Amino acid sequence: MERKQHQNGRAGLRALASGGGSMCLEQTVSGDDTPYPYEVIKESADFLLSRTKLRPKIGVICGSGLGALAEQLEDRDIFPYDTIPNFPVSTVAGHAGRMVIGTLDGVAVMCMQGRFHSYEGYPLWKCAMPVRVMKLMGVDQLLVTNAAGGINRQFNIGDIMIIKDHINMQGFAGDSPLRGRNDERYGPRFPAMNNAYDRTLRQKTLELVKELGLQDVVREGVYVMLGGPTYETVAELNLLRVVGVDAVGMSTVPEVVVARHCGMRVFAFSLITNMCIIEYETEAKASHTEVIETATMRQKDLQKLARLIIKIMSEDGYEAGDE
Ligand SMILES: O=P(O)(O)O[C@H]1O[C@H](CO)[C@@H](O)[C@H]1O
Numbered sequence: 001m002e003r004k005q006h007q008n009g010r011a012g013l014r015a016l017a018s019g020g021g022s023m024c025l026e027q028t029v030s031g032d033d034t035p036y037p038y039e040v041i042k043e044s045a046d047f048l049l050s051r052t053k054l055r056p057k058i059g060v061i062c063g064s065g066l067g068a069l070a071e072q073l074e075d076r077d078i079f080p081y082d083t084i085p086n087f088p089v090s091t092v093a094g095h096a097g098r099m100v101i102g103t104l105d106g107v108a109v110m111c112m113q114g115r116f117h118s119y120e121g122y123p124l125w126k127c128a129m130p131v132r133v134m135k136l137m138g139v140d141q142l143l144v145t146n147a148a149g150g151i152n153r154q155f156n157i158g159d160i161m162i163i164k165d166h167i168n169m170q171g172f173a174g175d176s177p178l179r180g181r182n183d184e185r186y187g188p189r190f191p192a193m194n195n196a197y198d199r200t201l202r203q204k205t206l207e208l209v210k211e212l213g214l215q216d217v218v219r220e221g222v223y224v225m226l227g228g229p230t231y232e233t234v235a236e237l238n239l240l241r242v243v244g245v246d247a248v249g250m251s252t253v254p255e256v257v258v259a260r261h262c263g264m265r266v267f268a269f270s271l272i273t274n275m276c277i278i279e280y281e282t283e284a285k286a287s288h289t290e291v292i293e294t295a296t297m298r299q300k301d302l303q304k305l306a307r308l309i310i311k312i313m314s315e316d317g318y319e320a321g322d323e
């Protein structure tokens, strides 16, 4: 049964800031350098918790053109991002821009139908801020999906790459969603990032993809996030290939870093929506139209895979600190 679409207006920072000191709080919480304080994240979490009966322990982030999974949820509560206090808004084609809370095969799930990217003008901490909202709502396992360009020449358009590791390019350059004062209520100052993509979940998924008939299109590989919004030059792609990158995108890494910092178990996959053009003698060009077209074409298989992963996550059970 479809429940109502919430449009309660934007309580948010303005309300929080009202009644003296508003200038100061507005400046503190909206400045790009300063991640939202715990209380602001909690306000967003409490808002959602007070408007849904469900208590999801699994979160999903849908990549470009991959939002149809949210349509599969039953008994849905839908929250457009501009109605959730303190939330950014999606500005990219293929990102509907709403939080959908519902059940999938009887399991409560909260699903971001659209995400936030650095190239939209958001600092990395804001790109990843919904992960902390999920955390404060009780989510402890996160499925992250994205559209990515294939660099590994063994890949084909439409393949699904289970992410086994990432290269945090922004981190190399001194930026991080965790930059700034550390809040120990989420996690430690220096979180480990090896095994960021849970080994057990990856192994179980690889064992079971045969049952879905996806064994020939599922791969494992290394993902890199670049800032975008430009697609890559040939020289950039050659560099990425040399350092062991299998697929390139413009998202995911900040979300995973923040999720791991607060102890969530993470699984992520990329849909290879296009093969990166690593030669000069061609008129071919990367385009977001191709990205959305491939995502739309592969929708059904991606939904099957996501359902499988959510089933594995829910059967395993997990709580932060279980590792
Ligand atoms: O990573 P997602 O959000 O799936 O989208 C990918 O596709 C878009 C480019 O076509 C970029 O936003 C890139 O990051």
Ligand SMILES: Nc1nc2[nH]cnc2c(=O)[nH]1
Binding pocket: 147, 148, 149, 150, 226, 228, 230, 231, 232, 248, 249, 250, 273, 274, 275, 276, 286, 291
């Ligand atoms: N950076 C980058 N992001 C993508 N998202 C989907 N395809 C691509 C790509 O080729 N490059």
